[in-house]
Structure formats: C-alpha cells, structure tokens
Amino acid sequence: MPGLIERYRDRLPFSAGDPVISLEEGSTPLLFAPRLSERVGAEVHLKLEGLNPTGSFKDRGMTCAVSAAVRDGAEAVICASTGNTAASLAAYAARAGIRGVVIVPEGKIAVGKLAQALMYGARVISLAGNFDAALTLVRQVASVHPIALVNSVNDFRIEGQKTASFEIAEALGDLDALCIPVGNAGNITAYWKGFREVGLAPRMFGFQAAGAAPLVHGAPVAHPETVASAIRIGNPARWEQAMDAMTSSAGGVAAVTDAQILDAYRFLARQEGVFCEPASAASVAGLIAHGAGGAERVVCVLTGNGLKDPDTALSQVSGVVACAAEISAIEAAVL
Ligand code: AN7
Numbered sequence: 001m002p003g004l005i006e007r008y009r010d011r012l013p014f015s016a017g018d019p020v021i022s023l024e025e026g027s028t029p030l031l032f033a034p035r036l037s038e039r040v041g042a043e044v045h046l047k048l049e050g051l052n053p054t055g056s057f058k059d060r061g062m063t064c065a066v067s068a069a070v071r072d073g074a075e076a077v078i079c080a081s082t083g084n085t086a087a088s089l090a091a092y093a094a095r096a097g098i099r100g101v102v103i104v105p106e107g108k109i110a111v112g113k114l115a116q117a118l119m120y121g122a123r124v125i126s127l128a129g130n131f132d133a134a135l136t137l138v139r140q141v142a143s144v145h146p147i148a149l150v151n152s153v154n155d156f157r158i159e160g161q162k163t164a165s166f167e168i169a170e171a172l173g174d175l176d177a178l179c180i181p182v183g184n185a186g187n188i189t190a191y192w193k194g195f196r197e198v199g200l201a202p203r204m205f206g207f208q209a210a211g212a213a214p215l216v217h218g219a220p221v222a223h224p225e226t227v228a229s230a231i232r233i234g235n236p237a238r239w240e241q242a243m244d245a246m247t248s249s250a251g252g253v254a255a256v257t258d259a260q261i262l263d264a265y266r267f268l269a270r271q272e273g274v275f276c277e278p279a280s281a282a283s284v285a286g287l288i289a290h291g292a293g294g295a296e297r298v299v300c301v302l303t304g305n306g307l308k309d310p311d312t313a314l315s316q317v318s319g320v321v322a323c324a325a326e327i328s329a330i331e332a333a334v335l
Pocket of ligand 1: 080082184231
C-alpha cells in the first residue's frame, strides 16, 4: 500500500511536486473483537495502530510533519515525547536524512521506544522533568532556532492523523462511537476532524488515566502518574479542541484506573490475541468501565504496539517454566 500522503493527497495540504517522506504508514487493520463485543454488549472493532511502521499512530502525523519540514528547508526536527513520538520522529528523520532530537522524561519512557529512538539515530535527551516541562522547553527552543517542532501542536500532525478516520469510514461506512485514549489530545482532535471531513459524527469518548486526567478534573495535573507512561501528561496542548470534539459529538471524557487499564490490557491479549501497550488499553478499559452511551457499533483505537513496553507486560504474567533437558522433565512441564 502507498503511504498516507499518496493515498489521500487530495485531502491533505500537499501538492504534486512536494517531497514525501514515507515509510508506507497507515492502512492498518480494523479488527472485529468478538469477545470484547460480547463483554460490553456492542459490536466492537479495534483499530490496530500498533501495526504502523514504528508501532504507533504517530507515524500518520509524522509523515506529514516531516515531509512539510523538509519542504520548508528544515535541517532538524525536534519534539518532547513520552516515547512514541520520539520513536516516530527518529525514524522519519532518518528516512529524510535530517537531524532528529527528542526530549523525554527521565526514567519514564518504555524501553522499546527508547531503543527505537536511539537505533534510528536521534539525539535522545533525558530531561529531569515530566512531559509537560519538556513540551514547554522544546516550544521555546523551536521558537528561536531553525528547528521544526513536530509535536501535535504542529497542524501537519493533525492532518496526517485524521486519515485514520477516513480508513474507518471506508471499512465500516458508519459507526456510533469512537473510544480513544487521551494524552496530549492531538489524536482525538485529528479523528474528529477526519470524521467531520467525511460527513460522520460518531460520539467521541476520550479516556484518561486516573492519575493523569486533567480533562476530567477540568484543571492541569502538576504531577501526573500512571502505569500507562505514554499518557502520563498533565496539561494537554490540544485541550480545547479535545473538549470540543467530545461535547459537539455528544460523547464525553472519563478516567480509568491503572487497575482497569491493566485488566483491559490482559483481556485484549488473552481473549482477542491483540497485544497493545498499556496506554492503548485505556480506550477499551473506558468502554468496559463507562460504556459508550449505548452505542451499537463502536471502534476502539489501539494506539501502540505491546512490544514497546516489555517491562509492563512481564509484570502482568507468571514467569516461564524452567525445565531440564530430559524427556521426563519436558513431559511433566508440558502436560
Ligand atoms: C500509545 O509520544 O504524547 O492524546 O509524546 O503514545 O494525541 O497525545 C504519546 C501519546 C495514546 C495519546 N496512546 O495521544 C508522545 C505522546 C499512545 C501514545 C497517546 C499517546 P494524544
């Protein structure tokens, strides 16, 4: 499949001769979830964004943001990140042949994401502060130096990410509700824009981790905490737009506890064969805990791949079975 810019150029801010930096992102599966559907009493589909080239939905936005940066002559791109934006930026910067710089909160990014950012060759800066502090600082740096800021405050990110709604519309025709995790609130903003552009208006339900739920409280959270490190964000940049998406679609925002997130995380792996990362499971945790306003057909966005965070996965399972290299021991272990 061609990448997003090629597929949807007529609905994206790119012209025919513009450079395209792509890893053939998008075109991700929309998988029916029979057991989850039975559990919540609705027809539930999972948008598997973890199957993008770097394992998260960020690639949709990054192909657009980096292509635009290259078009505009940028020699470097920068972001603050809880991990996935960093991995994606690093990959697209490598592909473009420009410098990538990422600022991540010290000790709070999943190990797979860190490995990605480093392998793709970005400069990885570990900040003694959280995501919100990192975002404030990169905005300052990008405002005075010729470095393109590619966090979701960059409108090209929203443009790219809205294409997931186009794909859902193509696959289903229509849907009643969308459940999505909310961190910095770029993705819910993008999905709503995409749905509006194809004439759909599903109810938008955003879910935040209970320890990092500023939209639920109506006030920034100074010290956000959650096992879902990707959405450990206390002051979302797209706050108003996220609230607008939820209110104008008659959806809503609610919190899910870490225990609820981890329950959904295990359920998806064991009952549906889908391994997503903890932040992604917040969409399903929210659907299970709060419902989707009686919607019949629901899409849950699974934003990132489970392989990104092996530490959390291993904390949720019993260990491997040790065994001597003898047939009787093997039989005892297997049977
Ligand atoms: C797996 O990488 O903010 O509400 O810096 O990685 O658009 O922020 C990640 C966010 C959900 C929330 N699921 O999306 C980053 C970053 C996963 C994520 C979100 C993120 P937004």
